[in-house]
Amino acid sequence: MQPLLSIRNITKRFDRNLSPVVEFLSFEVYPGEIFALLGPSGCGKTTTLRLIAGFERADGGEIYVDGQCFEGSKTHLPPETRDIGIVFQEYALFPHLNVLQNVAFGLKKLPAKLRAERVMTVLEMVGMASFKDRKPHELSGGQQQRVALARSIAPSPKLILLDEPFSNLDAGMRHSTREEIRFLLKDAGMSAVFVTHDQEAALCFADRLAVMQNGRIEQIGIPERVYHRPQTPFVADFLGVTNLIIGEAEGDWAETPLGRFQIAPSARGAVLLSIRPEHLVMAQPETEGHSNGVGEIVMREFKGHDLTYRVKIGTENYVVQTDYCCPLQVGAQVTLQAVGPAVVVKKG
Ligand code: ATP
16 A cells, blocks of 8 residues: 655754754555654654644655655645644634634635535534534633544545644543544544654554654554564653563573563573563462562552552562452562563663
């Protein structure tokens, strides 16, 4: 399948004396795909979106949409000709216009009758038709975000860019709006690039994601694959909670301070391993007085649907997650075993 969006070695630098904000960035987004750029604050996510939208000029590399060069050494298509919809964090609705007028704003080229029809179609799509006469301040944050989405999809753009669109919403609203917007984008068959620093949002909203650090992509893949098979310590640590453990590998196994663990992929020599808290299980030490790999529970946090423990072994602390009914208490002596292989995130 031909990609809809192709980013090739894009580089952007705001200050010649500083390192580039985005450097040799490459990724592709396919028709109908939701792609997330995930990374900590300042890693270059918004700059990448602004480059795609045409608000910034790239210093190197190319951007293609549907086979057409939008950005290159000799090309810079102005933003208004790029046929790209944008949804920002702060909704950016016109406060003096009602919902209907806000959505109609980008459709000025259409004859009045067609414009009115299109506005009602997209408002129905996002479940906001009955709010058409309200002003933005008469809507909740989630409703405003749905109107902002309706406005950006009304002109049927090739691609939608979403910049932290859920971060202004409270936890409950964030979940439901995220679910609804994903459904709407999928239903409309739209392609989207979604920028966030929230790993949970990226994991459940995106079909594929890229983890960024310092203007570069560290890993691209489907959320489950990247979560379960991080390729670098940064990705393992950023995408959820993890335990990073040193080991000495010998093929599919490694000796670690916790004992002998199965590893993936196979390796030889010194390695750094990532083991998620939910992939560690606690067991009672087999023999009393046997101290190798035996630790003590120093923290127990009940969270309703699960429990988080902190286990101290030697000088190191390990995080373990169990289901809701583990009876082990602070002070208990335990050993740790892994369920499934530990992931090699660094060799040497
Ligand atoms: P956040 O999650 O906080 O929004 P981000 O990953 O989207 O962060 P960017 O907004 O792309 O990061 O910014 C990346 C870096 O580029 C930051 O160090 C920022 O200060 C810098 N930067 C962004 N825009 C400009 C500009 N117009 N001029 C100079 N520096 C800029």
